[in-house]
Amino acid sequence: MVLPVIVLLGVFHYVPTLGNVIAFQDYSPYVGIRGSEFVGFGNFGRLFSEPAFWQAVTNTLTITAVQLVFFFPVPIGLALLLNSVLSVRLRTLIQGVVYLPHFFSWVLVVSLFQQMIGGAGLLAQSLRANGYEAVDLMTRPDTFILLVTAQSIWKDAGWGMIVFLAALSTINPALYEAAAADGANRRRRLWHITLPGLRPVIVLLLILRLGDALTVGFEQFILQRSAVGGDAAEVLDTYVYYQGLLVGDFGYGAAAGLFKGVVGLVLVLVANRFAHLVGEQGVYSRS
Amino acid sequence: MTTLSRPIWEEEPSGIARLSRPLVLALVALAVTFPLYVVVVTSLSTTEAVTRAGGLVVVPRELTVAAYAQLLSGGVVTRALVISVLITVVGTAFSLGITVLAAYGLSRPGSLFHRPLLFVVLLTFLFGPGIIPSYLVVNALGLIDSYASLVLPTAVSAFNLIVMRSFFMGIPGELIDSARIDGAGEFAILRRIVLPLSKAVVAVVGLFYAVGYWNAFFNALLYINDNNKWPLQMVLRTYIVQAQVLPTGAGGVASGTGLGMAPAPSLAIKMAIVVIAIVPVLLVYPFIQRHFTKGVIIGAVKG
Numbered sequence: 001m002v003l004p005v006i007v008l009l010g011v012f013h014y015v016p017t018l019g020n021v022i023a024f025q026d027y028s029p030y031v032g033i034r035g036s037e038f039v040g041f042g043n044f045g046r047l048f049s050e051p052a053f054w055q056a057v058t059n060t061l062t063i064t065a066v067q068l069v070f071f072f073p074v075p076i077g078l079a080l081l082l083n084s085v086l087s088v089r090l091r092t093l094i095q096g097v098v099y100l101p102h103f104f105s106w107v108l109v110v111s112l113f114q115q116m117i118g119g120a121g122l123l124a125q126s127l128r129a130n131g132y133e134a135v136d137l138m139t140r141p142d143t144f145i146l147l148v149t150a151q152s153i154w155k156d157a158g159w160g161m162i163v164f165l166a167a168l169s170t171i172n173p174a175l176y177e178a179a180a181a182d183g184a185n186r187r188r189r190l191w192h193i194t195l196p197g198l199r200p201v202i203v204l205l206l207i208l209r210l211g212d213a214l215t216v217g218f219e220q221f222i223l224q225r226s227a228v229g230g231d232a233a234e235v236l237d238t239y240v241y242y243q244g245l246l247v248g249d250f251g252y253g254a255a256a257g258l259f260k261g262v263v264g265l266v267l268v269l270v271a272n273r274f275a276h277l278v279g280e281q282g283v284y285s286r287s
Numbered sequence: 288m289t290t291l292s293r294p295i296w297e298e299e300p301s302g303i304a305r306l307s308r309p310l311v312l313a314l315v316a317l318a319v320t321f322p323l324y325v326v327v328v329t330s331l332s333t334t335e336a337v338t339r340a341g342g343l344v345v346v347p348r349e350l351t352v353a354a355y356a357q358l359l360s361g362g363v364v365t366r367a368l369v370i371s372v373l374i375t376v377v378g379t380a381f382s383l384g385i386t387v388l389a390a391y392g393l394s395r396p397g398s399l400f401h402r403p404l405l406f407v408v409l410l411t412f413l414f415g416p417g418i419i420p421s422y423l424v425v426n427a428l429g430l431i432d433s434y435a436s437l438v439l440p441t442a443v444s445a446f447n448l449i450v451m452r453s454f455f456m457g458i459p460g461e462l463i464d465s466a467r468i469d470g471a472g473e474f475a476i477l478r479r480i481v482l483p484l485s486k487a488v489v490a491v492v493g494l495f496y497a498v499g500y501w502n503a504f505f506n507a508l509l510y511i512n513d514n515n516k517w518p519l520q521m522v523l524r525t526y527i528v529q530a531q532v533l534p535t536g537a538g539g540v541a542s543g544t545g546l547g548m549a550p551a552p553s554l555a556i557k558m559a560i561v562v563i564a565i566v567p568v569l570l571v572y573p574f575i576q577r578h579f580t581k582g583v584i585i586g587a588v589k590g
Binding site (some may be wrong): 020081097098101116173 | 291292293294296297298308311312315316318319320322323325326340341342343345385386388389391392393404407408411413414415416417418419420421422423424425426428439440441442443445448473477498501502503504505508509520523524527528529558561564565568572575576
C-alpha cells in the first residue's frame with residue numbers, strides 16, 4: 001500500500017538527491033553523468049570566488065533577517081488582538097479574511113501588489129491624478145527588501161496566526177484570574193502569563209525559521225527578479241536556477257544548490273540541538 | 288452564544304483601546320479585501336469607465352462582462368484554464384489516492400518495514416533534492432513538456448501524508464482487528480471502516496492538494512517550454528506580472544465584436560484573468576475553513 005508513495009519519493013526525491021554528484025563534475029547533458037568528467041571541488045572553487053554568488057548569499061541572509069524582525073512578530077500581535085475580540089462571529093469572520101491570502105499563488109500575490117503599488121497601479125494612478133510624481137514601488141532595488149517582506153506579511157501573517165491562537169487557547173484562564181486578584185494589570189498579565197505561555201511555540205518557530213535561513217521562497221523572487229534586477233533580487237534559489245538551467249552550467253548550478261542544501265541541513269540540526277539545550281522540545285524529539 | 292462575556296475580574300478596556308482595536312482590525316481586513324475588490328470591479332468595467340478612472344476602477348459604473356466573454360470564448364486563457372482544471376482534478380485524485388493508501392499502511396505499527404518506510408518519508412522533510420538534479424531526472428524520464436511533469440514530481444506531500452497518518456492512528460485498533468477476524472482484507476478495511484471515519488481529514492488533505500495544484504507555477508516554469516501547454520499561473524505571470532501583450536484574434540483572445548458586444552478594455556481583460564485565477568480558490572475556501580475550526584490540522588500537527 002505504501003509502495004506508490006515510496007516509488008514516487010524515490011524517483012523524484014532520492015534519485016535527484018544522489019544526482020547531486022554532478023556538482024563534482026564538468027557535467028555535459030550530451031554524455032550524461034557516466035560520461036562527464038569528475039573535477040573534484042572545481043565547481044565549488046569557482047563558486048566561492050564568484051562575487052555574484054556571495055551577493056546572492058548576502059541578499060538571502062539579509063531578507064531572512066529583515067523578515068525575522070518585521071514579519072515574525074506580526075502573527076503574534078494579530079493573535080493577541082483577535083483573542084481579545086469578544087464576539088465569536090466577528091472573530092470567525094476576521095479569521096476567514098486573513099487566512100485567505102495564504103491560499104493564493106505567488107503569481108497572484110505579485111500581480112495584486114503590482115496593481116496596487118506598481119508603475120501602472122492604483123497608487124501611481126491617484127498620485128498622478130492629483131498632480132504628484134508617480135512612484136513605482138515594484139521595480140525599486142533599494143526598497144525591494146521591504147516590498148518582499150510586505151508581500152510575505154500580506155500573504156502569510158494571518159495564516160501564521162493560527163498556531164498562536166491555538167497556543168493562547170491552552171493557557172489556563174485561572175492564571176489570569178489569580179493574577180488579576182493579586183493586582184496585576186493588563187500589561188503585567190501579558191508579560192507574566194501570556195508571553196511565557198506562548199514561549200514554546202515562539203521558540204519552535206524561530207528555530208524552524210533559522211534552520212531555513214537560506215530559503216526565502218523561489219517563486220516570489222523569480223517573479224520579480226527581472227523587474228528589480230539581480231543585485232537586489234538574486235537569492236540563492238534563483239542563482240541556482242539562472243546559472244544551472246538558463247546559462248546551462250549544470251555542474252556549477254548543482255554545486256550552488258548542494259551548498260545551499262548541506263548548509264541548510266546543518267542549520268536545522270544545529271538549531272534543533274540548540275532548542276534542546278535551552279530546554280525546549282524542538283522540531284523532533286531526542287529519542 | 289455569539290458573544291463571550293468579559294470575565295468579571297477583567298478591567299474595562301481604556302478609551303484608546305476601545306477605539307484603536309476595531310480600527311486596526313478593520314484596516315487588516317481592508318488590506319486583504321480592497322485589492323480583490325478593485326480587481327473585480329475593474330474586470331467588469333467598460334472602456335469609458337476605465338478611461339474616466341485613468342486606470343483601475345474603484346467606484347463601479349457601467350458594468351459589463353465583455354472581458355470574461357472574450358477570455359472564455361477560446362484562445363490562450365481558455366486553453367490554460369482547461370489545462371489547470373484538468374491538472375487540478377487528475378492530480379488531486381492521484382495524490383489523494385496514493386496518500387490515503389500510504390497513510391493507512393504506515394498507521395499500523397508492526398506492519399512490514401513500518402519503521403524504515405516511515406523514516407524514508409520523514410527524511411524528505413530535512414532536505415530538498417535541488418533544482419538542477421530534479422530537472423535532470425524529469426528530463427531523463429522524457430517528461431519535459433508533458434502534463435505528467437506537472438503532477439508526478441510533487442504528487443506526494445510528506446506533510447499531508449503525516450497529517451492523515453496521525454488521524455488514522457487515532458482509529459481504535461479493535462475496530463480494525465474485528466473486521467479482520469470477520470474476513471475483511473486490508474483494502475476492504477480501508478474502504479469500509481477507515482475512510483468513512485475519516486471524511487474530514489480526507490476532505491482537508493484533498494483541498495490542500497487541490498489548491499496546491501491550482502497554484503503550482505514552479506513545475507510549469509521548469510518543465511514546460513511549449514506555451515500551448517501552459518497552466519493558468521504561467522499565463523498570469525506572462526501577461527500580468529511581465530505585462531506582455533495578450534495576442535488577439537486567431538489563437539489569442541477573441542475580440543468583443545465577434546461576440547456581439549463592445550470589446551472590453553485591455554485592463555479589464557487583464558484583471559479578468561486575475562479574477563479567473565482567484566475564483567476557484569474562493570469556491571473551495573469555505574470548505575477548508577469549516578474544517579480548520581474543527582482543529583483537524585492543528586491537532587494532527589501537534590500529535
